[in-house]
Amino acid sequence: MVKLPLYAAGISATFTILLIAAETEDAALLKQAQEIFQPLPKDMATVEFPITPERVELGRSLFFDPRLTIDANMSCSSCHQPAFYGTDALPKPVGVKQRAHPRHVPTNLNPGTSFIIHWRGDRTNLEDQVFQALTSPITSGQPDENAVIDRLARIPGYAPLFKAAFPDDPQPMTLRNIATAVGAYERTLVTPSPFDAYLAGIQEALPPTAKAGLAKFINTVCVACHNGVGVGGGMYQKFGVAEDYWNATGSDPIDKGRFDVTKDSNDLYVFRVASLRNAAMTPPYFHDGSVTTLPEAVKVMARVQLGVSLNDADTGDIVAFLQSLTGELPVNFATAPVLPSGAVVPAK
Amino acid sequence: MVKLPLYAAGISATFTILLIAAETEDAALLKQAQEIFQPLPKDMATVEFPITPERVELGRSLFFDPRLTIDANMSCSSCHQPAFYGTDALPKPVGVKQRAHPRHVPTNLNPGTSFIIHWRGDRTNLEDQVFQALTSPITSGQPDENAVIDRLARIPGYAPLFKAAFPDDPQPMTLRNIATAVGAYERTLVTPSPFDAYLAGIQEALPPTAKAGLAKFINTVCVACHNGVGVGGGMYQKFGVAEDYWNATGSDPIDKGRFDVTKDSNDLYVFRVASLRNAAMTPPYFHDGSVTTLPEAVKVMARVQLGVSLNDADTGDIVAFLQSLTGELPVNFATAPVLPSGAVVPAK
Numbered sequence: 253m254v255k256l257p258l259y260a261a262g263i264s265a266t267f268t269i270l271l272i273a274a275e276t277e278d279a280a281l282l283k284q285a286q287e288i289f290q291p292l293p294k295d296m297a298t299v300e301f302p303i304t305p306e307r308v309e310l311g312r313s314l315f316f317d318p319r320l321t322i323d324a325n326m327s328c329s330s331c332h333q334p335a336f337y338g339t340d341a342l343p344k345p346v347g348v349k350q351r352a353h354p355r356h357v358p359t360n361l362n363p364g365t366s367f368i369i370h371w372r373g374d375r376t377n378l379e380d381q382v383f384q385a386l387t388s389p390i391t392s393g394q395p396d397e398n399a400v401i402d403r404l405a406r407i408p409g410y411a412p413l414f415k416a417a418f419p420d421d422p423q424p425m426t427l428r429n430i431a432t433a434v435g436a437y438e439r440t441l442v443t444p445s446p447f448d449a450y451l452a453g454i455q456e457a458l459p460p461t462a463k464a465g466l467a468k469f470i471n472t473v474c475v476a477c478h479n480g481v482g483v484g485g486g487m488y489q490k491f492g493v494a495e496d497y498w499n500a501t502g503s504d505p506i507d508k509g510r511f512d513v514t515k516d517s518n519d520l521y522v523f524r525v526a527s528l529r530n531a532a533m534t535p536p537y538f539h540d541g542s543v544t545t546l547p548e549a550v551k552v553m554a555r556v557q558l559g560v561s562l563n564d565a566d567t568g569d570i571v572a573f574l575q576s577l578t579g580e581l582p583v584n585f586a587t588a589p590v591l592p593s594g595a596v597v598p599a600k
Numbered sequence: 601m602v603k604l605p606l607y608a609a610g611i612s613a614t615f616t617i618l619l620i621a622a623e624t625e626d627a628a629l630l631k632q633a634q635e636i637f638q639p640l641p642k643d644m645a646t647v648e649f650p651i652t653p654e655r656v657e658l659g660r661s662l663f664f665d666p667r668l669t670i671d672a673n674m675s676c677s678s679c680h681q682p683a684f685y686g687t688d689a690l691p692k693p694v695g696v697k698q699r700a701h702p703r704h705v706p707t708n709l710n711p712g713t714s715f716i717i718h719w720r721g722d723r724t725n726l727e728d729q730v731f732q733a734l735t736s737p738i739t740s741g742q743p744d745e746n747a748v749i750d751r752l753a754r755i756p757g758y759a760p761l762f763k764a765a766f767p768d769d770p771q772p773m774t775l776r777n778i779a780t781a782v783g784a785y786e787r788t789l790v791t792p793s794p795f796d797a798y799l800a801g802i803q804e805a806l807p808p809t810a811k812a813g814l815a816k817f818i819n820t821v822c823v824a825c826h827n828g829v830g831v832g833g834g835m836y837q838k839f840g841v842a843e844d845y846w847n848a849t850g851s852d853p854i855d856k857g858r859f860d861v862t863k864d865s866n867d868l869y870v871f872r873v874a875s876l877r878n879a880a881m882t883p884p885y886f887h888d889g890s891v892t893t894l895p896e897a898v899k900v901m902a903r904v905q906l907g908v909s910l911n912d913a914d915t916g917d918i919v920a921f922l923q924s925l926t927g928e929l930p931v932n933f934a935t936a937p938v939l940p941s942g943a944v945v946p947a948k
Binding site: 316336343350545 | 881939942
């Protein structure tokens, strides 16, 4: 009978030691994470690309407006659909007039977290991407700037929106200003996630499996590329370091990546590293959407980039971590604007 | 000096008489309107097609989900876009694989206000329309029911939604249940407008021009066809009573309307009368979208249906009345749902 309290005290002491050990481990993991990653800012405005409410309002309308494109039936939101977290759930999208896009749609959420735009870095920034898309034969199909502006000029509600967004501009309705406005809108589309709360010091923001996954994500050295505010998006990298990527993905055709832009052999099979924010909501994966599920994508990455064969349990934990990168859809993205009224009669 | 009070009293008396006359006229107009039109109910549920929250939730996801169609890139919302009040701002939409739809998209808002579905009445009800669309070569492109169901079955998040919506059904994932669920969702999409507030007795809900327009709308006998809860949508009518419609609209080709469905010569150039709710937000107009602006559409209607030539002032008043039929976009339509995650690899 006298032994019981001592026995209980022993258990209690063991528990306390275990708890302290767990807390120390938790604190160490958080500290490590805070060194590798940064939380999302409240928006993606820069000195060069400031945000004004008028530009955001105009840009939001333009983003959802299909009347800019050749058949007036595709908008930015046709590929960057709110319902799919700014993607389209397809390996590669179909553009205007059934023209095939060559690569998979990356999400337009948190766009400023990536250092360069498009998989091969052939757009200097977000605004340049929009500018080029407006007359791209696949994305827009419009022959030139005049054709786009002519469409907008026929919709009476747009002139005041342009005037308000660019008050110092005598001719505000230009392709450049469309790009600036859409860019300003997209720079507001940030999705703070449980992982951001965790980075801010709230341990309870992540469930234990996500923390286990974070530790494995760090220790498997996924963080060599997937780091920073975007958990990726900060560099170019060869896809297929340990072995050719197409062996693992079944990709067909084989995309030479940035090499086709620069003709530099160092850029063979080089792509921008994808941000993993909202990855759980945006299958399929990779530059060609060749892999359909997130666990499979995690395994492929470990194999071809790091030469590591991940088992199902470790993969599951890493997926749990990636799920903690899902934020809520921004209200001004989830909710369609009411567009300035006006019918368009496309050319036959 | 003594005359002033008398003079003032005279003016005051005249004002009072005018005010009483105006009030009497206002009351008479309202009474007349209440006999011709009915306000919107809170939803469009019927005994045959009841609404449950689970069916609405499932139906809303399916409505916005492009993965049901052959190339997984068009959904109900591709033509019935929230940003255009459930239309697409085009004369005629382009369907899957660039296949042309033969007629203009009517809005899917307040769908139960129309006694029959489609311009020619070849769909018995809303649910029948959805059912037929799911395997239509233009709308869906899917070869059969199995192809549609196979797509949904590959998206893990859908099975529980179907189970919840059809709990007594051992195999709930069927084309018929998709149609029932989408129908239930669409039956919630009602847009009460200032005109409904007016019909409820609130005189201030309509500005004076809208009331003047309402009086002209009644007196020009537009209400012979455009009456009831939908301000139209309650009957078939020949388009072109006073003269052939294509003289006024420039329509090309000439659509024979319901005749092509029934082969009855009485149905030559007969179409369903359009509901005018949200007409101001849904250009272009008529079964082929041949007329671009609302004032022009009002003039064409007066001319070819009633043999009346409306001047600009009267047309403007009638347009002001029609603008009072614009309601707010329902939140569950304006806001895209987050769809069950899952990539689709369409057949090549």
